[in-house]
Amino acid sequence: MKKYNSLKLLLAGLILITAACDTKIDAPTLSKGSADFTKYIAVGNSLTSGYADGGLYLDGQLNSFPSIIAKQMKLVGGGAFNQSLFDDAHSNGSGYLSLGGFNPNGTPILNQVTDKLAYRDAMGHFIKFTGDIENLGIPGMRLDLGAAAPTFSALNPYFERLLPDAQVGNTTYLNFIAGRSHTFFSFWLGNNDVLGWATNGGVVNNDPTKALTSKANFTNLYSAFIGTLTAQGQKGVVATIPDVTAIPYFNTVTVSAINAGLKANPQTANYSLVINALNPATGLHSPRLATSADLIILTFNTASIGVNGYGLSPLNPIKDEQVLDKDEVAIAKDYVNSYNTSIKTIAAAKGLAVFDAYAFLNQFKGAGISVDGVAASSSYISGNVFSLDGVHLTPFGYAIAANGFINSINSTYGSTIPTVNTADYRFVKFP
Numbered sequence: 001m002k003k004y005n006s007l008k009l010l011l012a013g014l015i016l017i018t019a020a021c022d023t024k025i026d027a028p029t030l031s032k033g034s035a036d037f038t039k040y041i042a043v044g045n046s047l048t049s050g051y052a053d054g055g056l057y058l059d060g061q062l063n064s065f066p067s068i069i070a071k072q073m074k075l076v077g078g079g080a081f082n083q084s085l086f087d088d089a090h091s092n093g094s095g096y097l098s099l100g101g102f103n104p105n106g107t108p109i110l111n112q113v114t115d116k117l118a119y120r121d122a123m124g125h126f127i128k129f130t131g132d133i134e135n136l137g138i139p140g141m142r143l144d145l146g147a148a149a150p151t152f153s154a155l156n157p158y159f160e161r162l163l164p165d166a167q168v169g170n171t172t173y174l175n176f177i178a179g180r181s182h183t184f185f186s187f188w189l190g191n192n193d194v195l196g197w198a199t200n201g202g203v204v205n206n207d208p209t210k211a212l213t214s215k216a217n218f219t220n221l222y223s224a225f226i227g228t229l230t231a232q233g234q235k236g237v238v239a240t241i242p243d244v245t246a247i248p249y250f251n252t253v254t255v256s257a258i259n260a261g262l263k264a265n266p267q268t269a270n271y272s273l274v275i276n277a278l279n280p281a282t283g284l285h286s287p288r289l290a291t292s293a294d295l296i297i298l299t300f301n302t303a304s305i306g307v308n309g310y311g312l313s314p315l316n317p318i319k320d321e322q323v324l325d326k327d328e329v330a331i332a333k334d335y336v337n338s339y340n341t342s343i344k345t346i347a348a349a350k351g352l353a354v355f356d357a358y359a360f361l362n363q364f365k366g367a368g369i370s371v372d373g374v375a376a377s378s379s380y381i382s383g384n385v386f387s388l389d390g391v392h393l394t395p396f397g398y399a400i401a402a403n404g405f406i407n408s409i410n411s412t413y414g415s416t417i418p419t420v421n422t423a424d425y426r427f428v429k430f431p
Helices: 002-021 058-062 065-076 143-148 173-177 192-199 215-229 255-264 326-350 357-362 395-413
Strands: 040-044 097-102 108-112 184-188 235-239 274-279 284-289 353-355 369-371 374-376
Touching: 040 065, 065 184, 065 395, 143 173, 143 215, 173 215, 184 215, 192 326, 215 326, 235 326, 235 395, 274 326, 326 353, 353 395, 357 395, 374 395
Parallel strands: 040 184, 184 235, 235 353
Antiparallel strands: 097 108, 274 284, 369 374
16 A cells, blocks of 8 residues: 555656646747838749749749748738739640659650640730739849830730730839839849859850849949839848859759760760860850869750760860850859849848848758758759759749748848748659
8 A cells, every 4th residue: 555655646746747847838929020011022033933944834933932921921910912823724824844754864854844825926925914913023034124124025025924015115124113012022133134144154145135234233223123112111131143053054964974974985985075165364265175163054965965076076166055164154153242242232221131042052052951851952853942944943942942031031120920841842843
């Protein structure tokens, strides 16, 4: 009996100790802080629109980073957030790349989706969208073309789709976003002012969408956009320009892999890859052996090497458009760093939050990191972050970016917008 009573006393003591150690964890109080999220608008280019896999389509739009942010903002007083969504009958929008499997050598089989598209004519114009929108992201938009080229609204089908006919060709993007009566904004524009040049191998060919925006012009135009968006004292968050050379588009097809393939073939064992590269001293291009510091573009057809001596001789080097050579890489980095200095300076003067997208993308280099228990790297397809075009993000990648924006907003304005579980968002779709 004494043993039984002792056991009861021991159990009672354990219950008391457990109760005493039962610490109550209160959920953080949700707050908008010093910001007002009643009318949030998102200004930017393809990354803002939800573009992925080489196209704009409904699933990508629904998983755009602004859409993710807006859903979380509603928890702290945010309002409606409308997007120019393609309807179900035209859900594949512009068309996009899908993964059909892999070849025996491990290279992916990419197919172009061609059903349920949203074109209204053979000229490439989309079915018009009418109605309120807060996601103002336009694929292909640049700072320079957005501020000073009203004709761009006629040349860019994604922009033309959102405008009444009378405004097409007569409206700049800066005019388009002005007077939106917003209370808060995100701004991620300027990527294409260097990206278009880089993805075309540093070649312009009289194409304004491929030219680098001068550093001085970038600063002036960025200031003009931010001045417009903060004209009534609105708050917001801006993003820096990513390191364009950190994306799979430039790190999947490598010089070392190509040379290894040449050495393994008895017919080409004595050859190494030859490119047409920039000579920074003269500003001209001339052939030389490729190095590991030269970046071959994702869409380069390695099967073309050796055909009529292509890529194996100084007389027939890899074309400029197919490689961003090491000196062009240095130019791209220099411009991005200059752009980002301007962005941070202008944002600081206005007291805006800054999402460091440069650091954001660089963390995925090499082995990458783990995000919510998921491996995240810049590896093509298997890295989970980037879509099949090697430039834009998967829904998982956009969710990570959304959390980056949210954390920056919370840090600057004292808000407590909850982040999302990025593992809830998909990666590249497998067949």
